[in-house]
Amino acid sequence: MQYELYYWPANQGRGEFVRLALEDGHADYRDVARERNGMAAMERMLEARRNAHPPFAPPFLKAGRIVIGQTANILLFLGPRLGLAPAGEAGRLWTHQLQLTIADWLVEIHDTHHPIASSLYYEQQKHEARRRAREFVKNRQPKYLGYFEQVLKSNPKGDRYLVGGRLTYADLSLFQVVAGLNYAFPRAIGRIARHYPRVISLHDRVAERPRIAAYLASKRRIPFNEQGIFRHYPELDVAR
Amino acid sequence: MQYELYYWPANQGRGEFVRLALEDGHADYRDVARERNGMAAMERMLEARRNAHPPFAPPFLKAGRIVIGQTANILLFLGPRLGLAPAGEAGRLWTHQLQLTIADWLVEIHDTHHPIASSLYYEQQKHEARRRAREFVKNRQPKYLGYFEQVLKSNPKGDRYLVGGRLTYADLSLFQVVAGLNYAFPRAIGRIARHYPRVISLHDRVAERPRIAAYLASKRRIPFNEQGIFRHYPELDVAR
Numbered sequence: 402m403q404y405e406l407y408y409w410p411a412n413q414g415r416g417e418f419v420r421l422a423l424e425d426g427h428a429d430y431r432d433v434a435r436e437r438n439g440m441a442a443m444e445r446m447l448e449a450r451r452n453a454h455p456p457f458a459p460p461f462l463k464a465g466r467i468v469i470g471q472t473a474n475i476l477l478f479l480g481p482r483l484g485l486a487p488a489g490e491a492g493r494l495w496t497h498q499l500q501l502t503i504a505d506w507l508v509e510i511h512d513t514h515h516p517i518a519s520s521l522y523y524e525q526q527k528h529e530a531r532r533r534a535r536e537f538v539k540n541r542q543p544k545y546l547g548y549f550e551q552v553l554k555s556n557p558k559g560d561r562y563l564v565g566g567r568l569t570y571a572d573l574s575l576f577q578v579v580a581g582l583n584y585a586f587p588r589a590i591g592r593i594a595r596h597y598p599r600v601i602s603l604h605d606r607v608a609e610r611p612r613i614a615a616y617l618a619s620k621r622r623i624p625f626n627e628q629g630i631f632r633h634y635p636e637l638d639v640a641r
Numbered sequence: 642m643q644y645e646l647y648y649w650p651a652n653q654g655r656g657e658f659v660r661l662a663l664e665d666g667h668a669d670y671r672d673v674a675r676e677r678n679g680m681a682a683m684e685r686m687l688e689a690r691r692n693a694h695p696p697f698a699p700p701f702l703k704a705g706r707i708v709i710g711q712t713a714n715i716l717l718f719l720g721p722r723l724g725l726a727p728a729g730e731a732g733r734l735w736t737h738q739l740q741l742t743i744a745d746w747l748v749e750i751h752d753t754h755h756p757i758a759s760s761l762y763y764e765q766q767k768h769e770a771r772r773r774a775r776e777f778v779k780n781r782q783p784k785y786l787g788y789f790e791q792v793l794k795s796n797p798k799g800d801r802y803l804v805g806g807r808l809t810y811a812d813l814s815l816f817q818v819v820a821g822l823n824y825a826f827p828r829a830i831g832r833i834a835r836h837y838p839r840v841i842s843l844h845d846r847v848a849e850r851p852r853i854a855a856y857l858a859s860k861r862r863i864p865f866n867e868q869g870i871f872r873h874y875p876e877l878d879v880a881r
C-alpha cells in the first residue's frame with residue numbers, strides 16, 4: 402500500500418514524527434503537500450464538508466480509503482504495520498502512552514515561543530516568550546528528560562530502547578525531540594545533557610540507523626528553521 | 642474486574658474524562674486518591690523506580706496487573722471494554738482522533754489561566770492570561786466548537802453522536818468540555834452557543850443519561866472550582 406502523508410511543506414513540525422516512522426519502516430509513501438499542487442490537495446482534504454472523518458489539522462495520513470488524523474493516532478495505526486510497535490496490547494498501550502507524553506512535551510516546547518497565540522507573530526509575544534522559556538528550561542525540561550531517562554533505566558529488557566528490546570516509533574520520536582532541542586536550546590541542553598546519558602545515547606543510536614541516516618542526509622528532510630516547533634531564538638536559550 | 646483510578650482528589654481535571662466513562666459504562670471502580678491514605682498510594686505508584694511502566698502524571702488506571710497513563714490512552718483501553726467505542730479498527734481510530742483533538746483543546750483552555758507556567762500562581766501571570774484568554778475566545782474557541790459541530794453534521798449516521806449511531810467516550814468528553822466552558826466562560830459561550838446547536842444538544846443529551854444524571858447529582862462528582870482546568874475568572878471571560 403502507498404501511504405499519503407499530508408503536512409505543511411515549509412517546516413518539520415508534527416509531520417516529521419510520521420515521516421521518521423515511514424522512513425525507518427521503509428514504507429512506500431508520498432509527501433503530498435510538498436508535491437506540485439499538493440497544498441491545494443491538502444486543503445481539499447481539510448474541508449470538513451467533503452469528508453465524513455475530517456481532520457482538525459495536519460498531519461493526516463491517507464491509507465487506502467481511510468484518513469487518520471492526530472500524530473500519535475497515525476503512529477498508533479502505523480506502528481504494527483511497519484514493525485515499529487510491540488505485538489501485545491499492553492506493550493502497544495505503553496508505547497502509545499510514551500508517544501502521548503512526547504506530544505504534551507511538544508506543546509510546551511512550541512509554547513516557549515508562542516505563549517499567547519499561534520495566530521500572532523513571535524515578535525508580538527517576545528516578552529511573554531522569554532518568561533515562559535525561562536520556566537520551561539528550569540522546571541519542565543528536566544522533568545521530561547528525567548522521565549525518559551528513568552523509563553530507559555527501568556526497562557527490564559535493557560536501556561537501548563524505550564519499550565522492550567526493539568525499536569518502536571516512540572524511540573524515533575524521542576530522537577526527534579532531542580534533535581530539536583539541540584537545535585533550539587543548544588546552551589541550555591549543553592549544560593544538562595550529562596544527566597541524561599541514556600536519552601542522549603538513544604538519540605545517537607537512532608541517528609546512525611542506516612535508513613534514518615540516509616533520510617537525514619536527503620532532501621526529504623526539511624532543515625530545522627524558525628517556522629517550526631523547534632526554533633532557535635538565542636534570547637530564549639537561557640542557561641538555568 | 643475492579644478498576645482503580647488515580648487522580649488528584651481536589652479537582653475534576655483530566656481524571657473526570659475517565660470517571661465519566663467508568664460511570665456511564667457502569668464499571669466497578671475505586672477512585673483511589675480520594676480514599677483515606679489514597680494520596681500516599683498514588684505517590685508510590687508515581688515513583689518510577691518501583692514501576693516498569695511509570696506514568697508521567699495522573700490520571701492513570703490500574704486494570705489488574707497493568708497500569709495505563711495518559712487520559713486518551715486510558716479511554717482507548719476502556720472504550721471497547723465498557724461498550725463506549727465502535728467495534729472496527731477504523732471507527733476506533735476515528736473515536737480516538739476526536740479524543741486527541743479534545744485533549745489539544747483542553748491544553749489551550751488550561752493555558753488561558755496559566756500561559757507562562759503551571760508552577761506559578763494565576764496571580765503571577767494574570768496579565769499574560771488576559772491576553773491569552775482574549776485570543777482563545779476570539780480565534781480558538783470558534784475553531785474547536787465549529788469543528789465538532791461539523792463532525793456531528795457530517796456523521797452519516799445522524800447528528801446525535803460524534804461517531805456512528807451510538808454513544809462513545811468521545812461524546813462523554815465533549816459533554817465535559819461544554820460543561821466546563823459554561824462554567825469558566827459563561828458570557829463568551831452565551832454569546833456564541835447558538836452557532837453550535839448540535840454540540841449543545843449533545844451536551845444536554847449526555848447530561849440526561851440516567852447514569853450520568855445520577856453521577857452528576859452524587860458526591861462522586863467534584864464541583865467545578867478554581868483549581869482545575871476550567872476556572873471562572875470573570876476578567877478572562879471576555880465577550881469577543
